[in-house]
Amino acid sequence: MRDFAFDGLSASFGGQRVIGPLSLAVKQGEHVALVGKSGAGKSTLIKLLYERLTREASLVPQGLGLVNALPVFHNVFMGQLDKHPLWYNTLTLIRPFRKDRDVIRGLLDDLGIPDKQWTPAATLSGGERQRVAIARALYRQAPLLLADEPISALDGPMAHLVMQALTDRFSTSVIALHDVDMALTYCNRIVGIQDGQVALDQPASRLRTSDIMTLY
Numbered sequence: 518m519r520d521f522a523f524d525g526l527s528a529s530f531g532g533q534r535v536i537g538p539l540s541l542a543v544k545q546g547e548h549v550a551l552v553g554k555s556g557a558g559k560s561t562l563i564k565l566l567y568e569r570l571t572r573e574a575s576l577v578p579q580g581l582g583l584v585n586a587l588p589v590f591h592n593v594f595m596g597q598l599d600k601h602p603l604w605y606n607t608l609t610l611i612r613p614f615r616k617d618r619d620v621i622r623g624l625l626d627d628l629g630i631p632d633k634q635w636t637p638a639a640t641l642s643g644g645e646r647q648r649v650a651i652a653r654a655l656y657r658q659a660p661l662l663l664a665d666e667p668i669s670a671l672d673g674p675m676a677h678l679v680m681q682a683l684t685d686r687f688s689t690s691v692i693a694l695h696d697v698d699m700a701l702t703y704c705n706r707i708v709g710i711q712d713g714q715v716a717l718d719q720p721a722s723r724l725r726t727s728d729i730m731t732l733y
């Protein structure tokens with residue numbers, strides 16, 4: 518993963534500037550938590566980064582982007598669609614290969630949903646759906662993770678397990694998180710967004726919860 522640095526990141530809706538212009542540079546090994554109140558522009562910033570880093574990033578979007586009619590297996594497999602030829606993907610739709618079934622089964626095991634591999638995504642709970650999107654991101658094995666509130670539907674122990682897995686398995690990440698304590702526990706850099714601008718940018722080790730609360 519090359520480091521990345523962007524200047525002039527900005528987005529507007531209906532003539533209203535919601536993010537930027539701002540600069541963001543991230544180095545390999547950094548796990549960046551984007552924090553800030555609702556509407557500050559965190560999701561928009563994640564999208565701007567993904568537009569620029571699509572090929573080297575695994576994305577967990579806030580809307581999850583699951584295909585409801587397809588089983589969990591195929592939703593996770595989509596993380597590697599662009600790594601296989603068309604014939605392989607077509608065959609997988611009908612009859613998945615054992616090696617892919619084994620890998621995906623292992624990921625679902627790790628995420629506490631081992632028995633859901635052939636369940637259509639439509640019938641999953643919110644927390645299960647979120648874990649499928651996380652499994653898809655892990656399966657992609659990209660060097661960079663871009664995630665927008667990836668633990669919002671998970672209970673305490675599962676939220677910790679997922680944050681640990683994400684920060685272990687991706688060498689670099691940018692994760693929008695509204696849980697400030699989780700941000701301080703699992704990320705090593707905190708970027709606070711306020712009114713579409715970077716209002717705080719510090720190593721997590723230098724911050725306490727109360728320092729971040731000034732953004733809210």
Ligand SMILES: Nc1ncnc2c1ncn2[C@@H]1O[C@H](COP(=O)(O)OP(=O)(O)OP(=O)(O)O)[C@@H](O)[C@H]1O
Nearest residue numbers: 530531535553554555556557558559560561562695
């Ligand atoms: N597609 C869109 N059309 C119009 N306005 C939008 C659109 N997407 C975002 N916005 C506006 O941009 C601003 C920033 O939204 P964004 O979703 O990036 O915030 P956020 O910090 O991620 O909030 P949350 O924590 O609630 O997800 C908000 O005022 C929002 O209403």
